[in-house]
Amino acid sequence: MSISGSSAGDSSANSVCFPESRDAEPGTPAIPGVGVPLVDLSVLRQLEEELGDSEVARSFAEDYISIWDKRITYLMRSLADNDPDAAMDAVLSLKNSAFMVGGSRLASLAVDLERILRNGDLPSAQARVSAIAEVGQATIQALQQCYLSPDE
Known part of the structure; x- marks a missing residue:
């Protein structure tokens, strides 16, 4: 998977990370979040600016990565x-943290899962969790490569 984007501080840098596009298998249902950037780096850059410290934002991204397994396991x-009730608590935590770290695609999937849970459709929610886990892992990889990479 190639990831494009830069965490360079100049405003002309690409501020999103997209994985290479993969064609869906014929006959598979549409997945919410497809076409949405995997990671919107402008969210973390804005956090850096608001706090006046890039290390705090980097630490936040690192903390997000370190707690991912706990969040997806809980869900x-x-x-x-x-x-x-626990599923709703888990998806709200996942959604809010994804938004805060710029995980646009993951947040989009979490919003969809929240809607499904509010409708009481646990079987549909269970069917979506593997896609959320996959996008969560891709989000972590994108954060590591596009934002936390040591050669930035």
């Missing part, structure tokens, strides 16, 4: 246990 477990 998977709550759905497997058919616990709609």
Whole structure:
């Protein structure tokens, strides 16, 4: 997977990370979030500017990455246990943190999952969790390559 984008501080730099596009398998349903940038680096750059410190924003991104496994495990477990309250708590945490770190595609999927949970459709929610886990991993890779890369 190639990722384009830059974390260089100049405003002319590309501020999104897109993975290479993959064609969907024929006959598969449309997946929310496809076509949405994987990571919008302008969110983290804005955080850097607001705080006046790029290290705090970098630390936030690193913390996001370190807690990802806990967040996705909580979501998977709550759905497997058919616990709609815990699933809603998990998806709200996942959605809000994705928005805060610039994980646009993951946030889009989480918004869709939140809607499904609000409609009480746990089977549909369970069917979406693997896509969320996959996009979450891709988001982490994009953050590492496009924002936290040591050669930046």
